[in-house]
Amino acid sequence: MTIILYDIPSTLKGNAWSPNTWKTRYALNFKGIPYKTEWVEYPDIEALCIKLGIPKSPFEDHYTFPAIHDPSTGAYLSDSWEIAVYLEKTYPDTPKLFPHNTVALQHATFTAYDDNLAALWFTVLPDTNNILNPASEAYFRRTREKAFGKKMEELEAKGEEGVKEWKRYESGLKKIADAYATSSGPFFMGDTPCYADLFVAAYLIWQRLVWGENSKKWKDVASWQGGRWAKLLKDLSKYETIH
Amino acid sequence: MTIILYDIPSTLKGNAWSPNTWKTRYALNFKGIPYKTEWVEYPDIEALCIKLGIPKSPFEDHYTFPAIHDPSTGAYLSDSWEIAVYLEKTYPDTPKLFPHNTVALQHATFTAYDDNLAALWFTVLPDTNNILNPASEAYFRRTREKAFGKKMEELEAKGEEGVKEWKRYESGLKKIADAYATSSGPFFMGDTPCYADLFVAAYLIWQRLVWGENSKKWKDVASWQGGRWAKLLKDLSKYETIH
Numbered sequence A, B: 001m002t003i004i005l006y007d008i009p010s011t012l013k014g015n016a017w018s019p020n021t022w023k024t025r026y027a028l029n030f031k032g033i034p035y036k037t038e039w040v041e042y043p044d045i046e047a048l049c050i051k052l053g054i055p056k057s058p059f060e061d062h063y064t065f066p067a068i069h070d071p072s073t074g075a076y077l078s079d080s081w082e083i084a085v086y087l088e089k090t091y092p093d094t095p096k097l098f099p100h101n102t103v104a105l106q107h108a109t110f111t112a113y114d115d116n117l118a119a120l121w122f123t124v125l126p127d128t129n130n131i132l133n134p135a136s137e138a139y140f141r142r143t144r145e146k147a148f149g150k151k152m153e154e155l156e157a158k159g160e161e162g163v164k165e166w167k168r169y170e171s172g173l174k175k176i177a178d179a180y181a182t183s184s185g186p187f188f189m190g191d192t193p194c195y196a197d198l199f200v201a202a203y204l205i206w207q208r209l210v211w212g213e214n215s216k217k218w219k220d221v222a223s224w225q226g227g228r229w230a231k232l233l234k235d236l237s238k239y240e241t242i243h
Helices: A019-031 A042-052 A080-090 A103-116 A118-130 A134-148 A159-181 A195-211 A216-235 B019-031 B042-052 B080-090 B103-116 B118-130 B134-148 B159-181 B195-211 B216-235
Strands: A003-007 A035-039 A067-070 A075-078 B003-007 B035-039 B067-070 B075-078
Touching: A003 A019, A019 A080, A019 A195, A042 A134, A067 A080, A075 A080, A103 A118, A103 A159, A103 A195, A103 B103, A103 B159, A118 A134, A118 A159, A118 A195, A159 A216, A159 B103, A195 A216, B003 B019, B019 B080, B019 B195, B042 B134, B067 B080, B075 B080, B103 B118, B103 B159, B103 B195, B118 B134, B118 B159, B118 B195, B159 B216, B195 B216
Parallel strands: A003 A035, B003 B035
Antiparallel strands: A003 A067, A067 A075, B003 B067, B067 B075
16 A cells, blocks of 8 residues: 655655655655655645644654655654654565664764754755745745744855855764765665665755755755765665655 | 773772773773773873874874774774774674674764763863873863863853753753664663763763762763663673773
C-alpha cells in the first residue's frame, strides 16, 4: 500500500522545497517504500491534522509537516525524526537508516549540524518566502515576522554584517566537513548512506532549490570544502525523485 | 610491549585530571592495551616533545598532551584523536572504538559536545588551576590568562550571570542527553561503549575530580537529566584505572 506524504507546495517546478519534508522524502525514496505526496498550503495544515488525527511534533507548538499516513498500519504521524524511527521499525526489510545501533550517534550529529547552522536561517528564510504560493506566503511571513520581531525583508544581514554571517555559515559547514573527512567513503558511514546523510542533504537541497543552481549563494556553498556539498547532493540524487 | 602515556600530574590522588589525556587513558583501558603513565609538569612538555620527536597536535599551536610512545612500532604521537585512530588501526584485535564504520558519526558527536559546552570552561578552569602542582600552576595560569585576557580568579561569572552560565551548561548537556535517550542501551551504540562515550566521560571525570565528588557543582551535574552523567561514569568505571 502507498504511504501518503503531506508536504507544502511552492511555485517551484516539482513543488517540494521544505528541508523537513525533504528528510522524509529522502528516507522514503532511500528505503524504496511506495508513497505519494499530497500538497497542502500552510493555512490548511492545522485543520487537516485535526481532521485526520495527526499530532503535533513533540518539538513544535503548532501543527506542521512532514506528516504521513500509512494505510497498511493505519498510522498517522508527524515530525521527520518520529517518521524516520517509525519507517525503520515498520519496514525492517528495507535499507537501514540507522544501521548497527547508530541511532543515538546520528541524533547527536543533527545537534552538531543545527548548532553550526544558525547563521544560515536569516539568509535563506526570505528566499524561501519568495517561492511560496500566495496563501502560504502570507502565513509564512506572518508567523516568521512574529517569531523574529522583524519584517521578512529585514531578516538578512546586509553589508559587512552580511559578509560576516555568510563566513560564519561557511565555518559551521566546515565542522561537518571535518567529520565527513574522517569517513572511509562519501557518506558518514563509508560507502552507504544513512539517515544523517539524508538529513544534511535535506538542508542542502532546500538551499539549491530556493536560491537556484546558478545563484551566487548556491555557487558559494557548492564550492566550499572542496565541493563536498554539491557532491553529496549528486551522490544522493537517485533519492530526490518527487512522487 | 608497554605503551608510554605522557600526562600532566596534579595534587590529586592518582595525579590524573586532564580531559584530553583521560580520552587516551580510557581508550587504552577499554582496549586492554598495556601502558604506563609518565608524569610531566607543564613547563617540561615542550622540551620533552622536541627531544623525543613528538609532533604538535594538528589542532594546537603548541606542544601538549596526551602523547604516547609505542615501543612495538616505534611511534611517537600526540593528540587524543590521532592516538585513538592509531590504536584502532594498530591493534585491530582489541575492542573497537569505532565499530561499523562510525568514525565520522563519532567525530560529528564531538562537535555537538564541544559546541554545547562552551559554558563549562570558565567555571572549571579556575578549579583546575587549583589542583595543579606549583610549576604547572604558574604555566597554566600564565597561558590561560594571556588567552582570555583575564585573571584566573575573574574567569568564572558571578551572581546572576554565573547562574545563567550554569543553566546554559545544563541546557548544553541536555542536547547530548537527548541523543543518548534514543539509544537502546546506556551507551551511544547500545550496550557496548564506543569512543564517543569515552570522550564524553573524559570531560565528566575531569569535573568530578577537580570539583570533588561532594561539591555542589558535581552534585548538580550528577543530578541533571535523570542522573545520566553519574551513571555514565559508573558504567565506565572499570576503564578508569590509572596505570
